[in-house]
Amino acid sequence: MSDQERKEGGIVFKGRTEAIYKVIVIGDPAVGKTSLLTKFATNQFEEKYLPTVGVQILKEPIELKDHDATVTLMFWDIAGQPQFYMLHRPYFNGADAMLLVFDITRSSTFSNVNNWYSAAVKYGLSGIPRILIGNKVDLAEERKIILPMAEHLSEKLNAPYLETSALTGENVNLVFDKIADLVYNSKENYR
Ligand code: GDP
Numbered sequence: 774m775s776d777q778e779r780k781e782g783g784i785v786f787k788g789r790t791e792a793i794y795k796v797i798v799i800g801d802p803a804v805g806k807t808s809l810l811t812k813f814a815t816n817q818f819e820e821k822y823l824p825t826v827g828v829q830i831l832k833e834p835i836e837l838k839d840h841d842a843t844v845t846l847m848f849w850d851i852a853g854q855p856q857f858y859m860l861h862r863p864y865f866n867g868a869d870a871m872l873l874v875f876d877i878t879r880s881s882t883f884s885n886v887n888n889w890y891s892a893a894v895k896y897g898l899s900g901i902p903r904i905l906i907g908n909k910v911d912l913a914e915e916r917k918i919i920l921p922m923a924e925h926l927s928e929k930l931n932a933p934y935l936e937t938s939a940l941t942g943e944n945v946n947l948v949f950d951k952i953a954d955l956v957y958n959s960k961e962n963y964r
Pocket residue numbers: 800801802803804805806807808809819820821822823824825853908909910911912937938939940941
């Protein structure tokens with residue numbers, strides 16, 4: 774490969790991939806982590822709750838809107854159940870970005886975002902790009918977390934806030950475009 778063709782990081786250039794970036798998807802059980810990934814990857818939605826067992830990994834190339842490049846992201850979707858907490862180290866290890874997900878209809882999932890973020894910090898991930906996601910906006914009548922609350926947390930965590938629905942697909946593609954963009958920009962120094 775010539776120098777011209779060579780690019781560092783998970784950027785596809787002339788059809789070649791140099792690396793894949795790791796994005797962890799964290800948040801309480803049943804907030805919709807798996808559903809968001811499934812909606813994004815297959816445009817399908819599963820109403821039945823099928824708890825993730827262990828870790829599920831999804832690899833997706835994402836074309837950047839503002840650059841002539843594609844970033845390949847590997848999403849790590851963890852089981853939220855405590856019996857899988859022993860998987861946390863390999864799960865968090867070496868992550869390049871994170872999606873912090875809560876369910877706008879359940880307050881406990883919102884307050885637990887702080888705990889998930891603290892766990893990430895404990896594994897040395899305080900500097901990586903992140904997005905705060907309030908999922909299930911289609912359940913408007915059951916909403917417990919109003920916008921100002923989420924925006925306050927968003928500022929505290931220095932993570933842009935997006936509201937999504939894995940059911941309707943609202944803002945789902947936006948989340949993935951945004952995280953790809955944040956990863957791309959965060960790796961700028963290496964290109
Ligand atoms: P995870 O444990 O965070 O991976 O959550 P899942 O993706 O397995 O979703 C948990 C439950 O919430 C499932 O029954 C999903 O069908 C449902 N769910 C996920 N996202 C949404 C959403 O945006 N709207 C609604 N109404 N239900 C959702």
